[in-house]
Amino acid sequence: MKENFDFLMPSVNFFGKGVIQKIGDRAKMLNMSHPLVVTDKNLRALKNGPVAQTLASLEAAGVSYAIYDGVEPNPKIRNIEEAKKLYLAQNCDSIITVGGGSAHDAGKGTGIILTNGDDITKLAGIETLTKPLPPLMAVNTTAGTASELTRHCVITNEETKLKFVVVSWRNVPLVSFNDPMLMLDVPASLTAATGMDTFVQAIEPYVSTNRNEITDGQCIQAIKLVEESLREAVANGHNVEARTKMVEAEMLGGMGFNNADLGYVHAMAHQLGGQYDAPHGVCCAMLLPIVEKYNLIAAPERFAQLAKIMGENTDGLSVREAADLSIKAMRQMCDDVNIPRSIKAIGAKPEDFDLMAENALKDGNAFSNPRKGTKAELV
Ligand code: NAD
Incomplete structure (x- = not known):
């Protein structure tokens, strides 16, 4: 048992049926003018699924976006490098992750290499980040890893076959969305x-x-x-x-x-x-x-x-x-x-x-x- 500790609480967390509809307004409130939506092909293909509902709310609020849908399970270094490229090419100013732990960690990893240096393997460990990530919101679709509210970012290095973790308070998304209705069709x-x-x-x-x-x-x-x-x-x-x-x-x-x-x-x-x-x-x-x-x-x-x-x-x-x-x-x-x-x-x-x-x-x-x-x- 620890007697002295710093206790980290996630910031804003929307919880409950239908909360996904609030994401467009929240993006505006955070001055996100062109977020990169980080997700996978499977979720993007779901009719009226979590990605479709996120995009609909952004559109209703007049927020434009770009999409990176290349996230793989156990996200790899190449996923965050591809997402970073797209972020810069599309002049994005923020990140919205939609998915389970893999999408959230890929979004966090993208944010990390956008602001803290290209080589994420050098940042493995505890409190290695010196600069804030771009504004990041997380729409969660599995219950789950809780990556939508944790300070962890788990990435796989395919060369070494090692999963490594970047642990930092700077990784905690600004806002998380946990809408159980988005999870009903999880097999x-x-x-x-x-x-x-x-x-x-x-x-x-x-x-x-x-x-x-x-x-x-x-x-x-x-x-x-x-x-x-x-x-x-x-x-x-x-x-x-x-x-x-x-x-x-x-x-x-x-x-x-x-x-x-x-x-x-x-x-x-x-x-x-x-x-x-x-x-x-x-x-x-x-x-x-x-x-x-x-x-x-x-x-x-x-x-x-x-x-x-x-x-x-x-x-x-x-x-x-x-x-x-x-x-x-x-x-x-x-x-x-x-x-x-x-x-x-x-x-x-x-x-x-x-x-x-x-x-x-x-x-x-x-x-x-x-x-x-x-x-x-x-x-
Ligand atoms: P995942 O994100 O890898 O998703 C697995 C599959 O489920 C994907 O194919 C995805 O498309 C599908 N899926 C997700 N939501 C769905 C939905 N609502 N309906 C239908 N299909 C859906 O799985 P996961 O278990 O959430 O995440 C695992 C990753 O998270 C691992 O890399 C693990 O190491 C990491 N992790 C991170 C933390 C953290 O705090 N950062 C904690 C624990 C684990």
Whole structure:
């Protein structure tokens, strides 16, 4: 537990059904005269989807725009370089990201190389940015990474097969939009993967060495909301109540890990994502019960509390028995939403484990893990 800390809160966040319609007026309020909309081809092609609704609101407010739709999942350095080129060629003055974590991180990365220097790999690490990004708003379409309100920007270097993170308060978008109606058509497998990311982003800060009472409050409520709603959202994407609760969980967990940091699940998931270009949420979910079982001896009381937060009956159990129950509950959640049990499912190969373990121990998320591991243990 940290006793002294700086606590980062996102600035303006629109939440709820239909809030996307406010984006045009907000763009005008921020004096955005020609934003670059950063998104992917899939979302752009959706009829009346999140991109179409964003553009309609901008047009209604008389705001012109340019579009970069080349964002790939696990966004690559070339994506932000292409977007920067377009931004300059089109004389843009601001950025609007539309999508999940990949679009937001690509938009942040574009902003970073527009104002802080061309080589983003040199800016990996904590508080390396010296200049503000261009004004940036984020329309979120998955629940999710919470990148629409975090200080993190995760980019993949294809040459080294490494995902690296630029962590800075300057990365926090000025305004975020979380409209659950934009998420109703997210397919079940994507709902499960992104929802498990939200779950992990609430559990890791709850057991992090950098936690505090405020982040505990955020993470506890986020975990409860995921328990109440993720299975329902996967089973029926059009369940608006379940979608709404997942967005609330995502925002709470995002604020939690923005301030209390993460752990080995994310440190190792970044290696799987970088090496095999695998979906981030799936990587996190597969690792969750395994890593937390390993972490258990470092904080048995916390894991016993986790079991209660997840709705398990711990009456009459010892701390160790209750703690074990929390791991069982994590495993059950993964199974219920069809997360594969083995990393073979994403093509992981034992010959890569040594290097991935070495790099995971260097990942910024490793430092707040409650148990200090060795390379051999991570392998
Ligand atoms: P994503 O952004 O990569 O999107 C995955 C797919 O879902 C895409 O093909 C996209 O078109 C589709 N999609 C998104 N919204 C949709 C919708 N409403 N309807 C239909 N399809 C939709 O997935 P993600 O899990 O949100 O983001 C993962 C990325 O975010 C990873 O690179 C991860 O490392 C990063 N991340 C960032 C942070 C942060 O704070 N910056 C935190 C966690 C993860």
